[in-house]
Amino acid sequence: MSIRHFGYQDKILLLQHGSTELLSLAQRRGALLHKLLSGTGIFEQDLHKPHGRLHHNDWLKLLQNCQQQLNSPELPYLLGGALLNSRYISLCQSLQYAQNLRQALAQLYYFRHQLFPCFYGRLYQQQHCILIELKPALGLANQQGFMLTVVFSLLLELIKQQLGSVCGISLQLQQPASPQLQHQLHWGVDVSFNQSVDCISIPLTLWQQRFIDADLQKFSATRRTCRQLNHVLSKQRALPESICHLQRRALPQLLNQDQVATVLGLSSSSLKRQLSQHNTNFATLLDEVRRDAARQLLQQGHYSNRQLAQKLGYSDEHNFRRAFKRWTGLIPSSFKGMFNFN
Amino acid sequence: MWRQHRYKMLFSLLLLLSGLLLAIDTGDAKHSNEFDALDILGEGTTLLVACGWLGLIISSRPTGRVTEWLYYGSLLLVYSYFLDLLDEFIRYPDTMRLMSWLESLPAPVGMLVLTYGLIGWHREQRAINRQLRGRELFLRDHQLIDPLTQLYGLEYLQAVLQREIELHQSQHKALSLLVLDVDNFAAVNRRHGMAAGDAYLSQLSELLSSHLRYSDVVCRYAGDRFIALLPNTALPQAHIMAQHLRQQLSQLSVENSGPQLTLVEMAVQQDSAISALQAADQAMALAKKTTALKLQPI
Numbered sequence: 001m002s003i004r005h006f007g008y009q010d011k012i013l014l015l016q017h018g019s020t021e022l023l024s025l026a027q028r029r030g031a032l033l034h035k036l037l038s039g040t041g042i043f044e045q046d047l048h049k050p051h052g053r054l055h056h057n058d059w060l061k062l063l064q065n066c067q068q069q070l071n072s073p074e075l076p077y078l079l080g081g082a083l084l085n086s087r088y089i090s091l092c093q094s095l096q097y098a099q100n101l102r103q104a105l106a107q108l109y110y111f112r113h114q115l116f117p118c119f120y121g122r123l124y125q126q127q128h129c130i131l132i133e134l135k136p137a138l139g140l141a142n143q144q145g146f147m148l149t150v151v152f153s154l155l156l157e158l159i160k161q162q163l164g165s166v167c168g169i170s171l172q173l174q175q176p177a178s179p180q181l182q183h184q185l186h187w188g189v190d191v192s193f194n195q196s197v198d199c200i201s202i203p204l205t206l207w208q209q210r211f212i213d214a215d216l217q218k219f220s221a222t223r224r225t226c227r228q229l230n231h232v233l234s235k236q237r238a239l240p241e242s243i244c245h246l247q248r249r250a251l252p253q254l255l256n257q258d259q260v261a262t263v264l265g266l267s268s269s270s271l272k273r274q275l276s277q278h279n280t281n282f283a284t285l286l287d288e289v290r291r292d293a294a295r296q297l298l299q300q301g302h303y304s305n306r307q308l309a310q311k312l313g314y315s316d317e318h319n320f321r322r323a324f325k326r327w328t329g330l331i332p333s334s335f336k337g338m339f340n341f342n
Numbered sequence: 343m344w345r346q347h348r349y350k351m352l353f354s355l356l357l358l359l360s361g362l363l364l365a366i367d368t369g370d371a372k373h374s375n376e377f378d379a380l381d382i383l384g385e386g387t388t389l390l391v392a393c394g395w396l397g398l399i400i401s402s403r404p405t406g407r408v409t410e411w412l413y414y415g416s417l418l419l420v421y422s423y424f425l426d427l428l429d430e431f432i433r434y435p436d437t438m439r440l441m442s443w444l445e446s447l448p449a450p451v452g453m454l455v456l457t458y459g460l461i462g463w464h465r466e467q468r469a470i471n472r473q474l475r476g477r478e479l480f481l482r483d484h485q486l487i488d489p490l491t492q493l494y495g496l497e498y499l500q501a502v503l504q505r506e507i508e509l510h511q512s513q514h515k516a517l518s519l520l521v522l523d524v525d526n527f528a529a530v531n532r533r534h535g536m537a538a539g540d541a542y543l544s545q546l547s548e549l550l551s552s553h554l555r556y557s558d559v560v561c562r563y564a565g566d567r568f569i570a571l572l573p574n575t576a577l578p579q580a581h582i583m584a585q586h587l588r589q590q591l592s593q594l595s596v597e598n599s600g601p602q603l604t605l606v607e608m609a610v611q612q613d614s615a616i617s618a619l620q621a622a623d624q625a626m627a628l629a630k631k632t633t634a635l636k637l638q639p640i
Contacts, residue, residue, distance in 0.1 A: 029540075071486070072490065073495070077565065185565070
C-alpha cells in the first residue's frame with residue numbers, strides 16, 4: 001500500500017499541536033497577536049477550536065513572524081518543552097507513558113505526521129550508540145534550524161524527564177557554529193557543528209532503560225486517542241519524502257521522473273510543479289539520496305569505489321568520484337580514512 | 343543658547359546700525375513715487391530669510407569654531423542684503439562708490455565663509471555619529487534585550503564582560519560575578535505550566551535588579567540562569583552582597599513555594615569573557631553538587 005502524500009495546500013497541522021503554544025510563548029514575551037498572525041490565514045477565533053487546522057505554509061509564516069517580532073533565541077527550546085508537556089497533544093502524553101525510549105521513539109515515528117510532518121528520520125546502529133538522522137521531508141525555507149531545535153529539544157527534554165540525565169548523548173548539526181552558547185546552555189549535551197547530517201546519537205544503554213512514568217494502561221489509552229486523531233489527520237507524507245523513499249529503495253536503479261510520477265499517481269508535470277512549491281526539484285532529491293547512501297556505505301565498511309559506483313547507479317567510478325568530491329570536498333578514500341581515524 | 347551669543351548679537355546690531363548711519367550720512371531720501379514695490383518686496387524677503395538663518399544658528403548651536411564661521415558668514419549676507427534694501431529708499435551721489443561696494447562685496451565673501459562653516463558642520467556631525475555608535479553598542483541596544491525579563495541577554499553580557507575585564511585589569515581593580523540558577527526549572531514548567539514558569543522568571547529578574555546597585559549589570563545568561571556583573575567589587579564584598587541577596591530570595595521561594603535557587607559569587611581573574619563564563623558555569627556545577635549532598639535550603 002502506498003501512503004498518500006499531501007500537497008502544499010492541504011491543512012495538515014492542528015492549531016493545538018504547536019501554534020497555540022508558540023503564540024502564547026510569544027505573547028508573554030510582548031509580541032502582539034495580530035502581528036504574529038498577519039499573513040498566515042489563521043483567524044484568532046479558530047485558535048481554541050479543538051480541531052482547528054492550518055497549512056504547513058502558515059506554520060512557516062508564523063515562525064517567521066515570531067522571529068521578526070521578538071529577539072528571543074530561547075523560543076525553539078521552550079517550544080520543544082511546551083509541546084512535550086502540552087495537555088492537548090495526546091501523542092506527547094503517550095511518549096511519557098511509554099515503557100522505554102525505544103517504544104517512545106517508535107511511537108513518535110509512527111505518528112510523526114501529527115506533530116512534525118516536516119521531518120523524517122533514519123536509524124543507524126553503531127558500536128555503542130544508535131544514530132537518528134533527521135532529514136527535512138518538505139521545503140522548510142529558512143526555518144529548518146528552528147524546527148530542528150524544536151525536535152531535538154523535545155527529545156532531550158523527554159529523556160531528561162524520564163531517565164534523569166542526558167549523559168552520553170551527543171548531537172551533530174549541519175549549521176555552522178554560532179558564537180553564542182545557546183545550544184550548550186539549553187541542552188547540556190555535546191554539540192558538534194558543520195557536520196554532514198543533522199543527527200542525535202543515543203547510547204545503547206539508555207535505549208532500554210525503563211521510563212519513570214511508564215504506565216502500560218495510560219500508554220495504550222493515549223495511543224488509542226492518537227489512532228482516533230488519525231481519522232482527522234490522515235497518515236500522509238510529504239511529496240519530497242515519498243520520492244526519496246522510492247529512489248532509495250530502487251537503488252542501484254534510478255527511477256526517472258515519469259516512473260516516479262506513475263507510482264505516486266501524478267502526472268509528470270504536476271509532480272514537477274508540486275516539487276517546485278517545495279523549493280526543490282527531482283534532480284536535487286536524487287542527488288541527496290545518493291549522497292546519503294554513499295556516506296552511509298562508506299561508514300559501514302570496505303567497499304571499493306567501483307562497488308560503490310555500482311551500488312549507487314553510477315555508470316563508472318569516475319563519475320562517482322566526481323560526485324563525491326562535489327558533495328564533501330573530499331575524495332572517497334580520504335573520507336574513509338578520516339572516518340576510520342575517528 | 344542665546345545667552346552664549348550675547349556679544350555676537352550686540353556686534354551685529356552695531357554693524358547694521360553703522361551701515362544705516364553711513365547710508366543716511368552719504369545719501370538723501372528718495373520720493374515715495376520713486377519706490378519700486380517689486381524690488382522692495384524681493385530684497386526685503388531675502389533680508390528676512392537671511393535674518394532667520396542667523397536666528398536659527400544662534401538658537402541651535404553652542405559656541406565654537408564651526409558656529410563662528412556659520413554666524414559670520416550669515417552676518418555678512420545680512421549686511422549686504424540690508425544695504426541692498428536701503429538703496430531702494432536712499433539715493434547716493436554718483437561720485438560715491440563706497441556704498442555700492444559695501445552692497446555687493448560682502449555677499450559672496452559671506453557665502454564662502456558660510457560654505458566653509460557648513461563643511462565644518464558636516465565633519466562635526468560625522469564625528470558625533472561615530473562617537474554615539476561606539477557608545478550605544480555598550481550602553482543601549484534594545485535589540486539585545488530579552489523580551490521576557492527585560493534584562494540584557496547573553497550576547498550583551500559577553501560584550502560588556504570583555505570590556506569590563508580589560509578596563510579592570512588596566513586599572514588593577516577587582517571585578518566579581520554573581521551567578522544565580524533555578525534548580526530544576528524544567529520541573530517547575532512541567533508542574534505549573536509554561537506561563538507560570540515565565541511569570542516566575544520575570545518576578546525573579548525584577549527582584550534581582552531591585553536588590554543590586556545601580557552600577558551592577560544583571561543579564562539573563564540562559565533560560566533559568568542569571569549573571570550579575572559587579573564592577574569594582576572585591577570578593578569579600580561580593581560575598582556580603584550574595585548573603586544579602588540569599589535572604590531576599592529565600593523569602594521569595596517561601597512565599598511562592600517556588601523552586602530552590604543556587605547563588606554563587608566569584609572573582610573574575612580570567613583574561614577573556616568566554617573563559618570567565620566557563621569558570622562561572624563550573625562554579626555553579628560545583629555549588630549544585632555540594633548543596634545536593636547537604637540537602638540544605640539556601
